[in-house]
Amino acid sequence: MATFQIEGGIPLKGEIQPQGAKNEALQILCAVLLTKEEVRIDNIPDIVDVNKLIDILSNLGVKIRKNGKGSYSFISDDLQLDYLESELFKKEGSSLRGSIMIVGPLLARFGKGYIPRPGGDKIGRRRLDTHFEGFIKLGAKFRYNKEERFYGVEAPNGLTGTYMLLEEASVTGTANIVMAAVMAKGKTTIYNAACEPYIQQLCSMLVAMGARIKGIGSNLLEIDGVEELHGCTHSILPDMIEIGSWIGLAAMTKSEITIKNVSWKHLGLIPSTFAKLGIQIEKRGDDMFIPAHRDGYEVQSFIDGSIMNISDAPWPGFTPDLLSIMLVVATQARGSVLIHQKMFESRLFFVDKLIDMGAKIILCDPHRATIIGHDFKSQLKATVMSSPDIRAGISLLIAALSAKGTSTIHNIEQIDRGYENIDGRLKALGAKIARI
Numbered sequence: 508m509a510t511f512q513i514e515g516g517i518p519l520k521g522e523i524q525p526q527g528a529k530n531e532a533l534q535i536l537c538a539v540l541l542t543k544e545e546v547r548i549d550n551i552p553d554i555v556d557v558n559k560l561i562d563i564l565s566n567l568g569v570k571i572r573k574n575g576k577g578s579y580s581f582i583s584d585d586l587q588l589d590y591l592e593s594e595l596f597k598k599e600g601s602s603l604r605g606s607i608m609i610v611g612p613l614l615a616r617f618g619k620g621y622i623p624r625p626g627g628d629k630i631g632r633r634r635l636d637t638h639f640e641g642f643i644k645l646g647a648k649f650r651y652n653k654e655e656r657f658y659g660v661e662a663p664n665g666l667t668g669t670y671m672l673l674e675e676a677s678v679t680g681t682a683n684i685v686m687a688a689v690m691a692k693g694k695t696t697i698y699n700a701a702c703e704p705y706i707q708q709l710c711s712m713l714v715a716m717g718a719r720i721k722g723i724g725s726n727l728l729e730i731d732g733v734e735e736l737h738g739c740t741h742s743i744l745p746d747m748i749e750i751g752s753w754i755g756l757a758a759m760t761k762s763e764i765t766i767k768n769v770s771w772k773h774l775g776l777i778p779s780t781f782a783k784l785g786i787q788i789e790k791r792g793d794d795m796f797i798p799a800h801r802d803g804y805e806v807q808s809f810i811d812g813s814i815m816n817i818s819d820a821p822w823p824g825f826t827p828d829l830l831s832i833m834l835v836v837a838t839q840a841r842g843s844v845l846i847h848q849k850m851f852e853s854r855l856f857f858v859d860k861l862i863d864m865g866a867k868i869i870l871c872d873p874h875r876a877t878i879i880g881h882d883f884k885s886q887l888k889a890t891v892m893s894s895p896d897i898r899a900g901i902s903l904l905i906a907a908l909s910a911k912g913t914s915t916i917h918n919i920e921q922i923d924r925g926y927e928n929i930d931g932r933l934k935a936l937g938a939k940i941a942r943i
């Protein structure tokens with residue numbers, strides 16, 4: 508278990524280039540299984556979850572060539588499907604959430620797909636019903652081994668397009684079903700599809716490979732199945748959750764930071780939601796400038812004067828992955844705010860650690876926390892903590908960077924799952940952080 512030691516209270520300054528998006532990379536990497544031709548992907552982040560998925564692809568027999576930093580080519584012309592029934596796959600497949608998205612492409616191309624219960628953050632129940640109900644609608648037979656928690660779908664005679672209304676707009680569920688449907692016979696209509704930028708990117712990549720998809724960007728996708736898909740090149744967007752993390756970090760540590768090439772048009776409600784906490788964000792071309800908030804930042808009020816409430820919703824709503832960061836930033840705001848995490852059940856328990864550090868937080872229930880900001884009149888105090896999940900981890904790191912004294916964060920593997928060389932990049936901005 509690795510650990511960070513952080514000396515807090517030092518304002519940072521400089522430029523940061525956001526990494527390629529973790530959650531887009533996980534979808535795009537699975538899509539390489541849909542063709543025997545070469546697929547080149549650029550801007551792949553060098554993070555634990557993505558590297559684990561690349562290892563899974565390699566063990567499946569995908570030929571992988573590194574072209575340079577963040578750029579790989581993949582050829583899936585001779586896959587070893589036996590690997591899917593191996594003990595190694597049970598271990599590797601269950602170590603991240605993104606592995607679930609190999610099932611759709613394998614089902615589409617080879618008529619079978621298997622997966623152990625995938626890992627990822629332990630932030631509440633993470634059902635897979637949407638994925639498997641979609642595959643069943645396309646004609647697959649489903650089985651689940653409860654003992655081994657191993658899922659399987661098979662369709663030896665291929666899949667057939669149909670209409671489906673998803674129970675939830677699941678992100679990985681939509682990606683999986685789309686990838687299964689692109690080579691099904693006939694037309695598939697998916698209503699209540701997730702439509703966030705990374706799903707749009709996946710669909711655009713599939714179109715570049717020869718798929719026929721209408722409605723990209725909306726929650727109604729219409730897919731006309733094709734016989735086969737071809738190679739393509741694809742570049743991954745900057746990671747909007749990482750961009751949000753840098754905004755939060757800049758505000759809470761009173762740092763002046765420029766985030767380069769953020770791809771503004773894909774950020775949705777992220778900038779305006781930080782503005783609700785009074786955080787100033789300046790658009791400079793495609794860069795984002797965060798001034799040093801030397802006089803703090805003030806929570807805005809609703810028109811009727813009621814207490815500010817920040818909550819999540821499926822895209823184009825505000826992403827649940829940034830609520831932990833909003834919460835920590837609110838601990839130093841001027842004013843009070845209610846953070847309501849609607850989508851996940853156990854993502855707010857990390858506030859105990861912030862309360863230990865002196866933050867004023869009432870955890871109302873597992874979904875809601877009220878934060879009474881200190882307005883920097885009282886600095887958080889350094890402490891020893893452990894990172895329970897990726898976004899709580901980065902939030903604790905932000906708290907530690909703003910706190911008085913030296914903090915220790917254990918279990919930083921959780922942060923490494925999704926943030927590339929976070930300590931190196933923080934040091935380049937002037938932070939005092941050591942990996943021990």
Ligand SMILES: CC(=O)N[C@H]1[C@@H](OP(=O)(O)OP(=O)(O)OC[C@H]2O[C@@H](n3ccc(=O)[nH]c3=O)[C@H](O)[C@@H]2O)O[C@H](CO)[C@@H](O)[C@@H]1O
Pocket residue numbers: 530533604605631632633634674675676677678679680821826827828849850851852
């Ligand atoms: C690898 C990956 O891409 N992970 C992301 C993906 O996870 P993932 O695809 O696993 O998440 P889902 O979209 O399936 O669901 C997330 C949570 O929201 C709930 N839910 C979802 C849709 C809905 O309409 N109503 C609803 O309540 C689900 O029950 C679940 O608790 O999307 C999540 C939601 O943006 C992000 O937090 C994860 O970072």
Ligand SMILES: C=C(OP(=O)(O)O)C(=O)O
Pocket residue numbers: 529530556603604605626627628828897898925
């Ligand atoms: C919840 C997240 O990741 P995963 O779905 O991979 O657990 C996240 O990225 O915040």
